Amino acid sequence: MAENDVVLAPRVKTTPKVEKPKLYKVLLFNDDYTPREFVVMVLKYVFRADGSSAEKIMLTAHMKGSSVVAVYTKDIAETKVKEAMDLAKEAGFPLMFTAEPEE
Template sequence: MPQTVTTPTPETKTRAKPEKPPLYKVILLNDDFTPREFVIAVLMAVFRMTEGEALGVMLTAHRRGACVVAVYTREVAEEKARRATDKGREAGYPLAFTTEKEV
């Protein structure tokens, strides 16, 4: 009976790296009308910040015009920016959060 010779397939040494999803910043924009305490309350509720963290982010946006709040995948960033902006609108304030893709 003839012998079948099988050459073993060499083990693949390089693996395809699973791509990391792109990240998006949520940015808080300053305005002249939304009360500081309201901005802090929204940051605590939507972004789960402590009062101290929220105070720091609010003051940075107030002084510099904008502040990065946090970084998430696109869906999470857009959802949180929308929820936070809606809270302002529901209360009659022009409070605005935007999202921006990280480079």
């Protein structure tokens, strides 16, 4: 080869693999102190549940001890849990929500 010869290498096209974000379920836990109406109000306000869905989620938690409210990505789930817990704390209720990885 001469000094001025250009050597071309084949282009390799790479496509990055994008994984779907892991999902987290928000759980509502029953307690004996928080009024049902307040729980329904929090579900409507924070989680945008309609009236019948909020009632169903609240009653499931009341009867079984806990209920899945919704499923979100981690950061959204944690934000919603904090917002709901802050509302309950302001009102003086021990309402409990958690975010757990969905299996």
